[in-house]
Amino acid sequence: ISRRNFLKHTSLFASGAAGSAVAVSAINLSAKTQSDQYHYHLTVKAAKANIVGGHIxxxxxxxxxxxxxIIRAKQGVPVRIDVTNELDEPTTVHWHGLRIPVNMDGVPGTGQVPIAPGDTFTYYFTPPDAGTMWYHTHENSVxxxxxxxxxxxxxxxxxxxKNAENEVVEFDHDIPVMLKNWHLNKDGSYYKISMKRYAARQGTPGLIYTANGQTDFEYDVKAGQTVRLRMVNTSNTQMYRLNVDKPELFKHHPLKIDVLDANPLDYDLAFKDFALGAGMRIDILFVVPDSAGQTLTFLDQHKPMFKLNILANESEKRASSLPVIPKNPVIVGDLDKAEKIEIVLEWxxxxxxxxxxxFWNLNTQQGFAPASCKTPNQIADFKLGNSYLVDIRNNTQYPHPIHFHGHTFKVLSYANKDIQPYLADTVMLEKNEAAQILIYADNPGMWMFHCHVIEHMAMGLVGLVKVS
Ligand code: C2O
Ligand code: CU
Ligand code: CU
Known part of the structure; x- marks a missing residue:
């Protein structure tokens, strides 16, 4: 692996070894956890970073x-993460996309007591599903x-x-890319993370784009190798329109989105202008084209996000098949028996x-009860084991990636058109669009239902769904 495939910034790799964290000079993005002891330590603390060249x-x-x-876990194997809060304010950690018990979901007030300054909280759960997930605070989120x-x-x-022929195969490269843009000026100082005039519209844009914490992240691959490229939108507000600058290099096998929110798709969804809303993830699987010397630049519309450099491959061997990502054990609701619910998003x-x-309304009630600006209103009451057909209508002029905690749902339609249904935990509704999702209520608790443009959530586009 070339130097480039390590991150430039010195990092601490959360170790898989019980009770210890091993300091290494860089995170190897491809590293798999060797041990079956999935035990991590996270310390939440203030730090200094060099994000914009030469500035702190x-x-x-x-x-x-x-x-x-990167918290690397394994489907069906318990993982333990000890989180110590060294901030001077409370925090929590939410495990986005994981169908785990509500008391491990990291939502203050409904799932857990926030971790007070100086305290440690242990998250312990068994991921039922595999795939590209992420984690983030759910306290003072903006x-x-x-x-x-x-x-x-x-x-x-x-x-x-395994590949389609049922032979065990591994990807040559598993490349996670954490996309985040920052509300930073060119000198590394912050401008306002939330401004009213944007919060009332698409959300306050971050102008500095990073991939894995860098503005110039690049990674080397070789012609003929297999790649699992994972992109995660961890930005506060940004919706990326994903593209690659040289689609013609993939003329025989056009790039497509193979996995959406950790769930493999049953149909071909072209990797072109794909709207990756805040919170959403995709995996694209491909064989690197035989175009040594070329660079693939991944774009948000026309704006570069990160690069893959194609190096020559001395070996004659070229991958002939890609591994197939297995489906997750999600129980899908029963459409015939589903109760219909309507949720309307309004300005x-x-x-x-x-x-x-x-600025935002869910079902004509502000998300937050007026008596307490912290606890959202309950918008639905689901019976454990029942199915719900939720009709979500975006009666606003701005896109909203709508996320439901603790469950994976089936998207039956979105963008006002019929589609091949797929599984997800976040569904994108662009302006004046509607979506229909089928939820099988199988995880008891009070669950958050919110827009992942985090300012929209903080300003009303949020509700609680009770499953009992
Ligand atoms: Cu990433 Cu409440 O979610
Ligand atoms: Cu979530
Ligand atoms: Cu929104």
């Missing part, structure tokens, strides 16, 4: 680094996420991956009792 930015970090440790409290969690499949200027703006 004050960040909030997991273990001191702008690219937080500020804490905006300043860095986001990281990747990759859950390895319980069984070794509405209002203030909460502190005079802070509440």
């Amino acid at each position: 930015t004050d960040i909030l970090s997991y273990n001191g680094h702008v690219f937080a440790p 500020d804490q996420m905006g300043r860095g409290l986001v990281g990747l969690m990759l859950v390895d499949e319980a069984e070794p991956l 509405a200027a209002a203030d909460d009792k502190n005079g802070d703006p509440l």
